[in-house]
Amino acid sequence: MENYNERRIVGNKEGINKFFAKTYAWMGLAVLVSGIFAFLTATVWSNQLANVYGSSFKSILMFVVLIGFSFAINHAAIKNPVLGFVLLMGFAAFMGFSLGSIFLVYSIGNIASAFIGSASIFGSMSLFGLLTKRDLTSVGTQVYAALIGVIVASVVNLFLRSSMIVLVISIITVIIFTLLTAYDTQKLKSMYNNSDEIGVSASSLAVIGAMDLYMDFLNLFINLLQILGIFGGDDN
Structure with missing residues (x-):
């Protein structure tokens, strides 16, 4: 992970392309690592290991863990990008281990459809954030506020256990992270x-x-x- 001399070409199209090529490559590698560990957890390691999380592994817990590790990795990366990269890959492996139970809960068809849908949304919105001339700062502020509401609703639903609320929260969360993908991409370009x-x-x-x-x-x-x-009937 050698530093290249981006600062001489900051604002230059070549510099931006190099920066995002590296960013997307590392992000893609993190997704691949998570996928490998999720598959290994469900197929090679014991089902008991995957079932530590099982259907009780709620999205609210996932989000809290993500936020905590995000702060730690960001702090480490500022001081030492190599350490930040290692922590990112370690975190991706941990998340893959945590997500191994999806192969026990959901059909392969739904997993594949969710992955393709996520990749399509992510790719199109990240490209939009990279190319748009519109300032998305206000959008970021609004969706973060909405995210707080989703977290509160998710906590409440841990007690209510309503599948309808889960569905509504999931739909809203997809919208939130669709917008956040564009916002985060534009923010990275600005940074x-x-x-x-x-x-x-x-x-x-x-x-x-x-x-x-x-x-x-x-x-x-x-x-x-x-x-x-939920729509396919294979969500516990």
Whole structure:
């Protein structure tokens, strides 16, 4: 993970392309690592290991864990991008282990459909965030406020256990992370263009960006899968 001299070409199309190529590559690798560990958990390791999480592994717990690790990885990446990268891959492996039970709960068809749908939404919205001239700052503020409401509703539903509320929350969460994907992409572009002013290297920003985009993709996937599972009747 050698640093390349992005600061000489900040704001240049070549520099931005290199930065996002690295960011997307690391984000994609994190998704791949999660997928491998999820598959191994469900097929090679014991079912008891996967069932530690099982159907009780709620999206609210997933989100809390994601936020905690996000802060830790971002802090580490600022000081040492290599350490941040290692932590990101370790976190991706942990999340894959945690998600192994999806192969026991959901059909392969629904898992594949959720992945393809998430990839399509993520790709199109990230491209939009990269290319749009519109300032998405206000959008980010609004969706973060909506996310707080979703968290509160998810906590309440841990006691109500309503499948209808789960469905509504999942749909709203998909919308939130669809918008956040565009916002986070634009934010990363802005941070890269101002990397000299904020005093963070492009390699550090690439790790931070990979983590942010990984979180967006993972939340899209989990909630799309939950929606498909409810409609398909294979969600516990």
